[in-house]
Amino acid sequence: MAEDVPRGQTSGLTKSSGTQRRFPLPCSPAIPTMAKEPVRVLVTGAAGQIGYALVPMIARGVMLGADQPVILHMLDIPPAAEALNGVKMELVDAAFPLLKGVVATTDVVEACTGVNIAVMVGGFPRKEGMERKDVMSKNVSIYKSQASALENHAAANCKVLVVANPANTNALILKEFAPSIPEKNISCLTRLDHNRALGQVSERLNVQVSDVKNVIIWGNHSSTQYPDVNHATVKTPAGEKPVRGLVGDDAWLNGEFITTVQQRGAAIIKARKLSSALSAASAACDHIRDWVLGTPEGTWVSMGVYSDGSYNVPAGLIYSFPVTCCAGEWKIVQGLHIDEFSRKKLDLTAQELSEEKELAYSCLS
């Protein structure tokens, strides 16, 4: 079913004849567009609900910019092949000007070939009655084989974002089995949690979410994650002010705020009877956009990245840290003060990740 569909550019120009113009002259853009080479973006699990929300965002330029053409590679498993083909048909029908091709396939090698960016959404969900180890074992084997395909067939310097749960540990397995992909190129999604924290602060203070910045998600994308506002600020007419001072309610910030962010995924499932999809897709776009195009001056974001031991987080885990990005590279923000309350939370989520890592390794043997 795989097929590369190059899409012609439409000029839309209408030449006038004689002195009279039958149509007004087309407006020419201030900056010439469509000059860039297309970027190949892989989405695995593309027939699923996050995939369905994500691929049109990528095709519209939400992830890489309104002047960046893309070729979408979509992978799913054979039982989802027909649905995947339906997604491809809709992409064609949407006539996205930036979309220069679609590869829809159930062949992992074909999906990974030449990709510059890989968003790994496909995975094995936990089903009722399944043991944690059984789910881990399924995902370890998926991420092991997809790691090899990326290592052998993706473009040099491919950037990888793992969304599928357990996101941090899946990313770690991918890193282990793609040793030639630099560890700085492998990350997992905690930006949804970061955005949820921004949203909660904005609602509480009744300010625009775009005026809130520098919250942090530490650790695992799970209910042990630590959403931290100790360094977060809000833009006010009198300058940037600390969130903690503006909220003026430590009990809320150290209690309900944290649990609301930690359990937001469950609250969405309860309300929608389905897990988060549009917010997850949007967060994946935010993650890649900031990684590739850079974070704004004075702003950091949260990304699950390979720990180098910063903040006494054990090296060798994929752990969510505050990072700034420039020229396609992330850097962990250094020197933030960690108080005793935070220290315990950072350690607790690190402990969970160490246990997950152990479980994942036990599935390999």
Ligand code: NAX
């Ligand atoms: P869906 O079940 O709707 O879609 C998953 C898709 O992956 C399906 O189409 C399935 O056929 C496909 N798939 C399964 N095995 C595959 C394989 N080996 N290769 C390629 N595709 C495969 O789940 P959806 O709601 O889209 O969620 C996807 C993943 O994101 C889940 O693991 C979910 O837990 C995780 N999430 C992670 C979040 C994060 O912030 N890191 C938040 C949202 C989401 O819960």
